[in-house]
Amino acid sequence: MTTPSMEDYIEQIYMLIEEKGYARVSDIAEALAVHPSSVTKMVQKLDKDEYLIYEKYRGLILTPKGKKIGKRLVYRHELLEQFLRIIGVDEEKIYDDVEGIEHHLSWNSIDRIGDLVQFFEENDERSVQLKAIQKKNEQTNQES
Numbered sequence: 001m002t003t004p005s006m007e008d009y010i011e012q013i014y015m016l017i018e019e020k021g022y023a024r025v026s027d028i029a030e031a032l033a034v035h036p037s038s039v040t041k042m043v044q045k046l047d048k049d050e051y052l053i054y055e056k057y058r059g060l061i062l063t064p065k066g067k068k069i070g071k072r073l074v075y076r077h078e079l080l081e082q083f084l085r086i087i088g089v090d091e092e093k094i095y096d097d098v099e100g101i102e103h104h105l106s107w108n109s110i111d112r113i114g115d116l117v118q119f120f121e122e123n124d125e126r127s128v129q130l131k132a133i134q135k136k137n138e139q140t141n142q143e144s
């Protein structure tokens, strides 16, 4: 089992390796806004749990198990951003809201949200209808 904190690290490491080809302790620390010593500690735990292989002077690589979960965590983050965008959440709130909820939903909920995103993507008219409801509610709220 992974904890929310472990998930943040694996997600970030996966993204760094995708973008740059490697993930240094200093880059991870910067991305997560934590002290490098916290990164070293977590990386050692993730090594022990076989999510990655860490060698002090050679950097780290994800194991197949780490890669698999990393890929799912990045997918989950992106899906939730898409979901909040579709339902009309303000752009500047989306990232923080996803960070706040992503670790607390079951994969069952994630998959159902995936269905909903697909439901909206398959027919633009559905988004138009949702926007019409939101506009109506906005007007009602202003009146009361």
Ligand SMILES: [Mn+2]
Pocket: 011, 077, 098, 099, 102
């Ligand atoms: Mn995230």
